[in-house]
Amino acid sequence: MRKLFTLVAAALAFAGLSSSPDASAAEYKAEYKLSTVLGKPFPWGIGGERWAELVKEKTEGRIVMKMYPGSSLLNGDQTKEFTALRQGVIDMAVGSTINWSPQVKELNLFSMPFLLPDHAGLDALTKGGVGQRLFDLLATKDVVPLAWGENGFRELSNSRHAIRTPADMKGLKIRVVGSPLFLDTFSALGANPTQMSWADAQPSLSTGAVDGQENPLSVFMTAKLPTLGQKHLTLWGYVADPLIFVVNKEVWESWSEEDRAAVRAAALQAAGEEVALARKGITAEDDALLKDITAQGVSITALSAAEKAAFRDATRAVYDKWSKQIGADLVKEAETAIAAG
Numbered sequence: 001m002r003k004l005f006t007l008v009a010a011a012l013a014f015a016g017l018s019s020s021p022d023a024s025a026a027e028y029k030a031e032y033k034l035s036t037v038l039g040k041p042f043p044w045g046i047g048g049e050r051w052a053e054l055v056k057e058k059t060e061g062r063i064v065m066k067m068y069p070g071s072s073l074l075n076g077d078q079t080k081e082f083t084a085l086r087q088g089v090i091d092m093a094v095g096s097t098i099n100w101s102p103q104v105k106e107l108n109l110f111s112m113p114f115l116l117p118d119h120a121g122l123d124a125l126t127k128g129g130v131g132q133r134l135f136d137l138l139a140t141k142d143v144v145p146l147a148w149g150e151n152g153f154r155e156l157s158n159s160r161h162a163i164r165t166p167a168d169m170k171g172l173k174i175r176v177v178g179s180p181l182f183l184d185t186f187s188a189l190g191a192n193p194t195q196m197s198w199a200d201a202q203p204s205l206s207t208g209a210v211d212g213q214e215n216p217l218s219v220f221m222t223a224k225l226p227t228l229g230q231k232h233l234t235l236w237g238y239v240a241d242p243l244i245f246v247v248n249k250e251v252w253e254s255w256s257e258e259d260r261a262a263v264r265a266a267a268l269q270a271a272g273e274e275v276a277l278a279r280k281g282i283t284a285e286d287d288a289l290l291k292d293i294t295a296q297g298v299s300i301t302a303l304s305a306a307e308k309a310a311f312r313d314a315t316r317a318v319y320d321k322w323s324k325q326i327g328a329d330l331v332k333e334a335e336t337a338i339a340a341g
């Protein structure tokens with residue numbers, strides 16, 4: 001009897017010991033679900049996998065993240081990602097501001113036609129006060145944003161003819177994603193936009209149900225859009241598409257301080273590498289990707305500043321309308337930051 005008592009006491013003491021100082025560790029999940037729209041070998045998917053790899057390394061295996069590309073945890077509907085994240089259906093994401101903008105209207109900022117002239121302008125936002133303001137806003141919505149990544153500047157392709165002026169867009173059926181802002185922009189240009197997921201976009205392009213689409217050049221090439229008849233490409237850089245590395249807040253709070261710091265550091269490192277990858281081959285100094293695109297039989301139309309201005313003028317009313325929806329104050333702060341470089 002005495003022996004039994006000792007045993008029970010020892011067991012209780014052991015249970016107490018193992019649950020008290022390390023309580024949160026005991027609640028860690030065996031696997032955390034990371035959602036992305038694009039997987040490997042897109043920069044987006046490479047960035048997601050790199051984040052998971054670095055997290056595993058830096059937390060010595062305490063946090064294991066598994067990437068689910070193709071919006072597979074969202075039944076293919078990428079515009080549901082932010083809601084799924086808030087609800088804890090997914091634990092973390094590397095997500096596009098476009099896909100979250102139906103729930104967070106301020107994220108439409110980056111989709112304002114011709115707001116951003118170049119990468120320096122984009123960096124001025126994401127690395128500055130505007131980026132912080134958007135992260136602060138997201139932090140009030142049950143998520144913890146950690147780092148800015150990049151899908152890229154979105155360029156226009158179609159199967160019909162070269163586009164150099166807004167008039168060239170008349171009647172073209174263009175697949176667009178996410179926010180109603182895109183419908184407004186393409187309608188203002190005289191095109192016929194249709195909203196659909198990325199999963200539906202590819203078959204629609206291949207059957208000719210739509211004539212064109214807009215996506216960063218890395219996506220255009222990696223998804224082999226030239227083989228789907230997309231032979232005309234216009235470089236107009238009309239909107240940027242940054243990505244955000246984010247974790248559900250409840251999940252975040254279940255981790256130790258040390259592990260949170262590791263996940264944040266891993267996100268910053270993976271995002272830095274991912275941005276570099278997203279920009280590879282599309283600049284004046286390094287135009288390897290542009291050369292690959294040309295080699296696929298695609299004719300590239302690069303707009304001059306004056307030609308861009310015609311598109312900007314044609315979408316000015318859309319810009320003004322959405323400034324109000326996004327918040328005139330935030331748009332003004334962005335314009336000022338971009339002008340200051």
Ligand code: X2X
Pocket residue numbers: 037038078096098099151177197198214215216219241
């Ligand atoms: O659907 C798209 O066009 C994509 C892959 O670029 C996004 O998720 C925004």
